[in-house]
Amino acid sequence: MVPVPDAGDSGVAVPDGGTTVYDLDSNCDFEYVSEGDLYLAEVNGVVEYGVFVDLSDDVSGLVHGSNLLGTYEVGDELVVELEEVRDNGDLAFDEVDLPDYEVETIARDSHAVADLGDVVGESVTLEGVVVQIKQTGGPTVFQVRDATGIAPCTAFEEAGVRAYEDVELDDVVRVDGYVETREGAVQVEIDDLQVLDGGDAEEVRTEQADDLDEMAEPHDPEPLVEWAAFEKLRGDLRAVAERLRREILEGRPIRMRHHADGDGICASVPMQVALERFIEDTYEDPDAAQHLLKRLPSKAPYYEMEDVTRDLNFALEDRTRHGQRLPLLLMLDNGSTEEDTPAYRNLAHYDVPIVVVDHHHPDPDAVGGLLDEHVNPYLHDEDYRITTGMMCVELARMIDPGITEELRHVPAVAGLSDRSEADAMDDYLELAREEGYDEAELRDVGEALDYATFWLKYDDGGQLVTDALNVDCDDEARHRDLVSFLATRAERDVERQLDAAMPHVDHERLDNDAHLYRLDVENHAHRFTYPAPGKTTGKVHDSKVAETGDPVITIGYGPDFAVLRSDGVRLDIPNMVEELKEEVDGGGVSGGGHLVVGSIKFVRGMRETVIDALVEKMADAEIDEELGSSAAFAED
Known part of the structure; x- marks a missing residue:
């Protein structure tokens, strides 16, 4: 000096x-x-x-x-x-x-997004990355992420006119503005917005990188039950949890597709609630979850071209209208088979990552190169007895462990819905008993979910489904009454269906001494009502298993499909489907499922040929009376 x-x-x-x-x-x-x-x-x-x-x-x-x-x-x-x-x-x-x-x-001090609620009415500076640009009828809303959260920053030009047109997604920006509240939520009204480049931008990214990694890091809660088979999957589930948390922090929407059955609901609802709560904790915008997460049931046991076309259409519209990234596709209780690949290849034309959590018999050679993450027990020499609902309960807890007390009964519902014979089922049933559910009540929850999902068709059911499962439900009495009502209606409709169908069930004894039952569900069961053909076939099958006590195979068929169930017979339905594709020329065979339960499609004119060829294979299958069946793989 x-x-x-x-x-x-x-x-x-x-x-x-x-x-x-x-x-x-x-x-x-x-x-x-x-x-x-x-x-x-x-x-x-x-x-x-x-x-x-x-x-x-x-x-x-x-x-x-x-x-x-x-x-x-x-x-x-x-x-x-x-x-x-x-x-x-x-x-x-x-x-x-x-x-x-x-x-x-x-330099003006940068404020942290997490602290904005403490400086309402004051001027602030934020430095971070633009993860969404949404043009409303009034202001342009820039969602800016720093190392603590994501805040909406609004800029006004003329009504509906894009402000700061040079700003793009992933830009590092410095926002000067004033903190205000709108409908109780914090936002920043922009006075000036500058795009940082070069060393300034890199400095911000570097400073925030470690904190971003920490925010994306999943939790590591103790598993609900000790289960050696499940431990093989925890690393894969943890990778998915980190991927989902990071994508939310990057502003990428998640489009969740799940099989429309009990296990699919037990998988998707905990994931929906956990992800919504993570979004609410991260974003200052109270409407963020509405824009970033969609749960969509799929009736078919694979990702149909109809579904992918609709998903892409909505995603591209949202990108144009709301400045959103294209979504990540999260497939639950579905998505592991060759039948999914045409839809996946359609997505490959766009920036749409695909994550699958499923327990159906996979075709890793077909789907492997198309998926970013794939969790499936078969990939670790386990099988369908680890249901998707069981996996997703643990996955949801890795995303938000605070959800645990609401989920302790859900793995048991998933296991009973998909007829899991896993060693851990006794432990899961005990957890549910501690929450006030006996086995009959858990079965009723599964039936209620299945019944509601049937009538909801392509709708996710919203609060109705979460109330039926008793996750994110604020009224225990309403949950109990709702389940009782839906399960009673389901039981009534099943009995009515069996009364109509049972007189038309054909029986024969196969060369391996297994009972074979056939039912034309197109002509000898009520159509367009509950239960659907897959469920109807499953109920007929259960009745015959209880009646005979012997190995049983049941086929419920329509003009161009067949639903298959087996107890005590060592089938390999995915392999049978592959063989039929080669052996039945012009059959148009496709399908799959679990080893002992699945569905097959074919062209109408080849129904008799396909089913006869299938029965021949079943007659050669090994009898194993200790082998049970998994859940019905419904084909509507």
């Missing part, structure tokens, strides 16, 4: 130790100005009585002629000290004679 002489007869004396001059960034406001400190100012106007100076874009004032040490023009720089804040808010400065000094740049 160099000692500074007194100013003399004009200007003001340099305060003791006043050898540092502060250069305010353009976005600093009056909060960064203090009496006794020295500032670098730029002349922005010259009048007879002095000069007007800017310390920043927001801090300006007058240096009166009597306090000037020289003559200045617009654009000249000088050193000033705050003299007075007048009653009307105007600032008066004195020039300081300071021939030698050091300059220290003062």
Whole structure:
């Protein structure tokens, strides 16, 4: 430091130790100005009585002629000290004679998104990444993510006109504005928005990278039950949890497709609730979950071209209208087979990652190159007895462990719905008993979900489904009454269907001594009502298993499909389907499912040929009376 002489007869004396001059960034406001400190100012106007100076874009004032040490023009720089804040808010400065000094740049402090609620009504600066740009009928809304959360920042031009057209997704920006509340939620009204580039942008990304990784890191709760078979899957589930959390932080929507049955509901509802709560914790915008997450049931046991076409259409519209990224597709209790690949290849034309959590027999060679993450017990030498609902309960807890108390009964519902014979079922049933459910009540929950889902068709059911499952439900009595009503209706409709169908069930004894039952569900069962053909076949099968106590195979068929169920017979339905594709020329065979339960499609004119060929294969199958069946793979 160099000692500074007194100013003399004009200007003001340099305060003791006043050898540092502060250069305010353009976005600093009056909060960064203090009496006794020295500032670098730029002349922005010259009048007879002095000069007007800017310390920043927001801090300006007058240096009166009597306090000037020289003559200045617009654009000249000088050193000033705050003299007075007048009653009307105007600032008066004195020039300081300071021939030698050091300059220290003062940058406006960046506020954290998580702290915005504490500074409502104040001006702030945010630095972060733009993860969504949404054009409304009024302002343009930029969702900006820092290391603590994501905040909506609004900019106004003309109504419905895009503000800051040069700003794009993934840009690093500095937002100056004022914190306000709208309908109880915090947002920043933009005064200025700058795109940072080069080293400035990289510095922000680097500073926030570790915090972003920490926010994406999943939780590691203790498993609900100790189960060695399940432990093989925990690493895969953890990778999915981290992927989903990170995609939400990056502003990517999630489109969740799930099989429309009990296990599919037990998988998707916990995931929906956990992801919604993570979004609510991360985004200041209370409507964020509505835009970032959709749960959609799929009737078919694979991802149909109809579904993918609808999904892509909605996604592309949302990208155009709301500035959203294309979504991540999350497939639950579905999505592991070759039948899914045409739809997946359609998505491959776009930036749509695909994540699958499923327990149906997979075709990893067909789907492997099309999926970003794939969790399936068969990939670890396990099988369908680890249901998707069981996996997704643990996955949901990795995303939000606070959901645990609401989910303790759900794995048992999933297991009973899909007839899991896993060793862990006794432990899951005990967990449910601790929550007040006996086995009969759990079965009723599964039936209620299946019944409601049938009538909802392509609708997700919203609160009705969450109430039936008793997840995110605020009224236990309503849940119990709803389940009782739906399960009773389901039982009534099943009995009516069996009364109509049973007289038309054909029986024969196969060469391996298994009972074979056939039912034409197209002509000898009520159509377009509950239960659907797959469920009807399953109920007929259960009745015959109980009646005979022997190995049983049941086929429920229509004009161009057949639903298959087996107990005590070691079938391999996915393999049989592959063989029929090769052996039945012109059959148009497709399908799959579990090893002992599945569905097959074919062309109408080849029904008899396909089914006869199938029965021949079943007659050669090995009898294993200890082998049970899994859930009915419904084909509507």
